Amino acid sequence: MSSVEEIRDQEISADRAERRLEVSIVMPCLNEAKTVGTCIRKAQKELDDLGIEGEIVVADNGSSDGSQDIASALGARVVPVSAPGYGNALAGGISAARGRYVIMGDADDSYDFSRLGLFVEGLRAGNDLVVGNRFRGSIEPGAMPFLHKYLGNPVLSFIGRRLFGTACGDIYCGLRGFNRDKIIELDLRAGGMEFAIEMIAKATMKGLRVAEVPTVLSPDSRDRAPHLRTWRDGWRSLRLLLLYSPQWLFLYPGLALLAIGLGGMVWLLPERRTVGDIGFDVSTLLYAALAVVIGLQAVYFFVTARSFGIAEGLLPDDSRFRRLTDWFTLEVGLLLGFALAIAGLGLSLYAVGTWDRAGFGRLDYDEVLRIVIPGSTLITIGFQTILFSLFLGILGLQRR
Secondary structure: OOHHHHHHHHHHHHHHHHHHOOEEEEEEEOOOOOOHHHHHHHHHHHHHHHOOOEEEEEEEOOOOOOHHHHHHHOOOEEEEOOOOOHHHHHHHHHHHOOOOEEEEOOOOOOEOOOOOHHHHHHHHOOOOEEEEEEEEEEEOOOOOOHHHHHHHHHHHHHHHHHHHOOOOOOOOOOOEEEEHHHHHHOOOOOOOOOHHHHHHHHHHHOOOOEEEEEEEEOOOOOOOOOOOOHHHHHHHHHHHHHHOOHHHHHHHHHHHHHHHHHHHHHHHOOOOEEEOOEEEOHHHHHHHHHHHHHHHHHHHHHHHHHHHHHHOOOOOOOHHHHHHHHHOOHHHHHHHHHHHHHHHHHHHHHHHHHHHHOOOOOOOHHHHHHHHHHHHHHHHHHHHHHHHHHHHHHHOOOOO
């Protein structure tokens, strides 16, 4: 047998050995010398008890306390990840994992790696993502700060369910298992703690099968401050949820403003209105027009954000949205924008004519503003539409 054939046979054997792995347990690590060994031993024992062919991967994010040496000595595979951040460490570990399934969990001994059977069962049953739920399991005293337990996690989980339709009640739980290839296909981008939320949001949008199992959270055993920062990471998580849901961030508020503004303008254009002892006149009309302008701009932001998200793979494709953007071509937008602007210019010229008939003297401002305000509004939204159409056309340019 030639040396080339021997090398090929060795590569095939190595490849088969890698494919035999069912589970990779990935632990992000940054200065966890006190606890990483405990986590590795628990995970190894659980793999043995469950009879699973697996591996332990420690994604080291630049530890300076010897965590890497401890992990290597215990038989774990250490994968150095230079880009800082919880999400970056996990992404590096997941990419290097050899198992069909990945179970991820922190290396601070807060998650119990000796109870992974439910995760494996859920994955074998055909689920693509199995998320731990600490509220359905148990949270030991001192394991979770008060704000996280009663405000941050419940609120973010509620927002996630409302925006994306996920059934998860604990979207921040860091102990979860998933089909490695399916999660890699999601192309997760978050580099920080919000990585866990992005995974659930995109998995739900992509139609993956997501399930929850109860799990236990214990007080961590580390002797340093936690990496999680309550307000910073809470805001980053909320920001990510909103940015992945442009319809709630832009479309629905924009449509509400449009409806209020248009209704107000139609109501106030003929004459002054009174509700009880409160009078509404041209000043209110002006603010109604402002609501129309802002509302329409928000709707346009939704269209451009959704188009960009689909083009970049951040959001799933949508056939109804695609039909809308296919119909609303650059030419259609330009014609509509110029039509609105010309209508507004016509009203403005009519207002000038009214002034001319008054000898360019003092006018009845209540009467004139009922012409000027809708005229200037039409000019504004006309040019908004023209600029939006041009920008949407740029987003539609195809890459080679």
